[in-house]
Amino acid sequence: MFVSRVVGDCPGCGAIQKFGNVFVRRDHVLRGCFQCKYSEHIPLPVLRKKVLYLDQCFFSHAFRAKEQRFVQAAEKLREVSALQLMVAPFSSIHEDETNQWKGHEEELMKFIRDISFGHEFEPDYQVERAQLCRAFKSFLSSGSSAFQLCEDDALEEKVHDWDEYLYITIPGCHGDTERIRNARRQSVEALVDAFDHWRKTPKTFEQQILLEMEEQARQYLRAYVDHSVKLGTGDFEALFTSPVISSYVEQLLEYVPQDQMKEGLKIIGNFVRSEHYNQIPYLWIGARVYACLNEEVQGGAYTNREKAIKKLQGLYGDIKHAATYAPYCDAIFMEKKMTAYLSGPRINLEKRYGVKLFSSETLDDFIAWMDQVIDEMTETHRVALSMIFPGVQREDNHAFARAILGKA
Ligand SMILES: [Zn+2]
Incomplete structure (x- = not known):
């Protein structure tokens, strides 16, 4: 052997x-x-690692700007991950955003993979689709409208396996960089251009949420209809070129019982007006962040178009990171504006999903939290590690981590 x-x-x-x-x-x-x-x-004993999500701003500070405090935090993260007490998987959004960093993509992605020890979240569209389907199935069976969060939707089970760190990384299949960049710039411009209308038609927070939810449903249905029309007129290219969201409604229709198939779209129409739909985590979070933004705009913010576009250029990505993955995490590190929205009384993600929120303003708390996790390592866990890494045990947990990483 x-x-x-x-x-x-x-x-x-x-x-x-x-x-x-x-x-x-x-x-x-x-x-x-x-x-x-x-x-x-x-x-080896049953393991459940703490799951952490780092949004792109963490990597900007630690990798691009090489800010000392962030480099330290990244190092701490390597230690707590080496002890298999925590895991910080990377996501498809990291890959998309990293591709926007011309000239440094590969180096940065390597840095992100090193921190994640090769662990990965399910792609964002898959999480969205899984949440939609889960809510729809519950709607069809008249189950509770409270969303049943299921870790499998966002993370492979093996994230919680014991590792020996002999992973091989396969270069990701990147989306079309230029297309993503253009799409992002256009969506931010369209958003900022809508601000005038927002100011002229004041809405309450709740009304704005409703509008956001409806608009999202409309996008799903429109994408599905466009796709079907293309196929219906013999444009089979659509099978390869239609956006992934055009498949969501198609997938929902598969759950409709055979004898109600004729009513399929009507049933989906009722679903998107139901509480089951309203409780879907990524929609619930996303709609509220936009409603917060709407409130600021009505309050007189973002009147300078150019400045607004510059300031909000990361918004789509940030919302996507948080809305898709935060509910599945023990902690998430985000840009401070986003953290302010999510920790505010209206969203209060910590209360809703039990996820801790950290940002550059609470970097010391973030490091202290990781230290605490390291200090609280159980004896059973320590024995398991010493089976996996024979000969490197140390009395001190922090020293043990460094020894596993080959640094002591
Ligand atoms: Zn032998």
Whole structure:
């Protein structure tokens, strides 16, 4: 057998320094011998890592600007992740945004992957679709309208497996960089251009949320109809070129019972006006952030078009990061404006989803929180780590982490 980490002499054949770890698989370590077939199966305890989401601003500070406090935080994060107490997976949004950093994309993505130890969230569109489907199924069965959050929708189960860090990263299949950049600039411009209308037609917070929810539903239906019309007129290119959101309604229709198929779109129409739809996490969060922004605009903010476009250029990405992934996380690190929206009394994400919110203003708290997680490591956890990384144990948890990373 191929032994990756030697622990000593083989209990089977007695060969000197030929026995050790062959591999680590989610809940056990397999040990074996270089020379004979003797092996041992060592069970590992059930693990649940804390899940952290870092939005792009964290990487801008730590990687691009090389700000010392952020570099320190990133280092702490490597330690707490090396101890397998926490995981900070990267997402499809990171890949899209990183591609906008001309000339540094690969270096930055490597930095992000290093911090995530190769762990990844499900792509954002998949999370959105999974949430829509989950809510729709509950609607069809007249279940509770309270959304049942399910970690599988956003994270692969293996995120919580014990790792030995022999991961291989496969370069992501990136979207069309130029297209994403243009689409983003156009959407920010369109948003800012809508501000005049917002000012002239004042809405309450609740009214604005309703409008946002309706608009989103309209987009799903419109994308589906456009796609169907194209196919209906023989434009089969649409199968490859239609945006992914055109498939959402199609997928929902698959859940409609056969005998009600004729009424399919009507049922979906009722669904998007239901409380089941209103409770879908990424819509619930996104609509409220836009309603907060609307309130600021009505209050006289963002009157200078150019400045507004500049200031809000990251908004779409930031909302997407938070709305898609925050409910599945123990903590999320975001740009401070976003954190202010999400921690405010109207959204209060911490209360709703039990997620801690950190930003550059609370960077010290963020580091202290990671230290606390390291200090609270249990003895069972420590023993499991010493099975996975034989010979590197240290009394002090922080020193143990550095030793695993090969830094001590
Ligand atoms: Zn042996």
